[in-house]
Amino acid sequence: MHFIMKRITLTLCILTSYLLVSYGQSDDPKIARLESKVESAKERVNATDALIFSADSLIAVGEAEMAKAEVALKELSQEKKDIDRDHFNQKRPLERQLRSKDRDEAREAKAKIREIDSDNKARERDWNTRYRAMLREYDSGKRTVDKGKANLKKAKKQKKDAEKRLKDAEKELQKAQK
Secondary structure, three states, X not given: XXXXXXXXXXXXXXXXXXXXXXXXXXXXXXHHHHHHHHHHHHXXXXXXXXXXXXXXXXXXXXXXXXXXXXXXXXXXHHHHHHHHHHHHHHHHHHHXXXXXXXXXXXXXXXXXXXXXXXXXXXXXXXXXXXXXXXXXXXXXXXXXXXXXXXXHHHHHHHHHHHHHHHHHHHHHHHHHHO
């Protein structure tokens, strides 16, 4: 009798544990899958936040680059005016000497004018090089801003979609837990 009772108790325990395990497995995979889906959606929202931050950073860097180039371009514009004014002021008295009746004085003035023109061309070439470099820097900043704005637009759309998926996944999980 004692042996039969042990056997029945053992059978009931096995049967009960089997039922609990099988019952728990039927709900656990579904809930686990839904929890996994919620976690995945949260990770996607965080990833889109990182994309938005990256796009904002690109915009800020591009705007700073453009501002720096704008300041340099204004300085270069003033420098160009100074170069032109200096060239005019240096050449003006020599042009009067060109009209002189003294041939040596006119020849000397012509040589000095060539020297001034040559110096002016060198200064203008240097100025043009720096001006083009600043224009490239400005354009680079503008492209960076445009790229950042495009990335921001795309990232905001992705975030909206990810937040919708997260909301839907959380609703499904709440339904399954009830």
